[in-house]
Amino acid sequence: MTATMDTPAQTAPQTANGRGASLTLDSVSYRYTGRASAGAKAGIGPLNLKVEAGEFLCVVGPSGSGKSTLLSLLAGFLRPQQGQILLADTPLAGPHPRLTLVQQEAALFPWRTVAGNVAFGLESQRLPRPERESRTTDALRQVGLTGYGDRRVHELSGGQRQRVSLARALATQPGLLLLDEPFSALDVQTRTSLADELLGIWWQQKITVVFVTHQLDEALHLGQRVVALKDGAVALDARAKDVSVRQLRETLEV
Numbered sequence: 001m002t003a004t005m006d007t008p009a010q011t012a013p014q015t016a017n018g019r020g021a022s023l024t025l026d027s028v029s030y031r032y033t034g035r036a037s038a039g040a041k042a043g044i045g046p047l048n049l050k051v052e053a054g055e056f057l058c059v060v061g062p063s064g065s066g067k068s069t070l071l072s073l074l075a076g077f078l079r080p081q082q083g084q085i086l087l088a089d090t091p092l093a094g095p096h097p098r099l100t101l102v103q104q105e106a107a108l109f110p111w112r113t114v115a116g117n118v119a120f121g122l123e124s125q126r127l128p129r130p131e132r133e134s135r136t137t138d139a140l141r142q143v144g145l146t147g148y149g150d151r152r153v154h155e156l157s158g159g160q161r162q163r164v165s166l167a168r169a170l171a172t173q174p175g176l177l178l179l180d181e182p183f184s185a186l187d188v189q190t191r192t193s194l195a196d197e198l199l200g201i202w203w204q205q206k207i208t209v210v211f212v213t214h215q216l217d218e219a220l221h222l223g224q225r226v227v228a229l230k231d232g233a234v235a236l237d238a239r240a241k242d243v244s245v246r247q248l249r250e251t252l253e254v
């Protein structure tokens with residue numbers, strides 16, 4: 001059955017007038033070498049992919065298909081061995097202030113307050129203190145944590161910790177938000193409400209989002225577009241409203 005219901009992401013305007021940056025992968029390859037690699041094919045590419053400014057793209061694929069490798073390349077942690085990645089029109093040469101990554105487990109500093117954790121991402125930006133404080137307050141408000149700034153991380157639930165991670169990313173006002181299975185450790189209810197909040201934030205700010213998930217239904221709910229990776233290559237690239245979970249399962253053989 002083909003999915004027919006439009007989710008908010010799918011009905012969003014196609015042209016972004018927010019701060020989202022486009023992303024272009026031009027014949028990008030990365031192959032792991034050495035004994036740790038699982039054969040000559042470990043890695044991804046060559047991949048050609050264009051993510052439009054303001055687009056919400058979900059990437060799915062079975063374990064080992066290359067999702068984390070792709071995100072590491074997009075985050076600038078790995079450099080392509082072949083091809084190039086463009087952020088807007090500029091070749092990506094490493095981690096970039098316009099892009100930020102939220103990972104599966106909230107990597108927060110236990111000795112800092114919630115506000116201190118959110119402000120951490122701003123410290124390298126040399127912003128005046130009032131600007132740092134207002135961005136921190138604003139980011140906490142966006143993720144529903146107004147009033148939590150003085151709390152310690154150990155006083156928070158798993159879902160709240162992941163909200164802090166998201167706030168830390170949002171405070172940097174990224175053009176491109178990369179998310180690596182950010183809600184997978186959470187219970188279904190928390191995951192659903194956080195996913196919907198993320199959609200609301202994306203809708204308002206028109207950030208470009210690349211969201212990696214194992215959950216095929218989550219990908220179709222959140223994404224305007226879904227890319228399915230298999231053995232390091234794109235096996236399917238479609239508008240989310242034009243594919244079903246079953247089609248994704250068949251494509252990925254999962």
Ligand SMILES: Nc1ncnc2c1ncn2[C@@H]1O[C@H](COP(=O)(O)OP(=O)(O)OP(=O)(O)O)[C@@H](O)[C@H]1O
Nearest residue numbers: 032036037038042043062063064065066067068069
């Ligand atoms: N550091 C590494 N050294 C060698 N091979 C690696 C390394 N990291 C990943 N690989 C291999 O590259 C391929 C892609 O791995 P990757 O971690 O990107 O997949 P994934 O889709 O993110 O998997 P998962 O869903 O399990 O996290 C796999 O064959 C994996 O074994």
